[in-house]
Amino acid sequence: DVKVTQSSRYLVKRTGEKVFLECVQDMDHENMFWYRQDPGLGLRLIYFSYDVKMKEKGDIPEGYSVSREKKERFSLILESASTNQTSMYLCASRPFQEHQPQHFGDGTRLSIL
């Protein structure tokens, strides 16, 4: 079974801090994604990566950056955390074939105080 592991289930940080969210997948998938999920808004794409060191902005990249130095790991970085970045963050991976399903981690619930 494909496993996507997010480093923390819950995280509390302070405004202005630099925050790192880590995601690791064990199935050699080419594509990886970061989403945030808010009540009533569904999943919104922040960034995705289709290969090592390759990244593309999603719908809401402002205030975020990403890093993919190795194929199995995709990191989301909040450069200077703000309260409006309090949310559930979901990582997903998928083979390069677009019709294959995305496999999601169980999410990190991030609170910015």
Added chain:
Amino acid sequence: KNQVEQSPQSLIILEGKNCTLQCNYTVSPFSNLRWYKQDTGRGPVSLTIMTFSENTKSNGRYTATLDADTKQSSLHITASQLSDSASYICVVGSSGGSYIPTFGRGTSLIVHP
């Protein structure tokens, strides 16, 4: 702009009853449509996928239908169980070279005993 609309936003039913969730999309060019189930506190998990040539797909008590002409899909749940309480998300993939599927906002289903 590609869009996926789901209805209803939320639904409450009694255990043992059937229900149907709706999904309308404006994604072009269409490639596939997938339904995901997201349990509380977990990441979404793929239930079914349908391509342009398929108009029905079953997975146990879940049956998805697709009408590519009207750009509508439904997810029918038969003999509901308490474990069916979850959010159901409709996701549409495009064959236009994009890596990115379009997500609906989900239908929240609560099954009461």
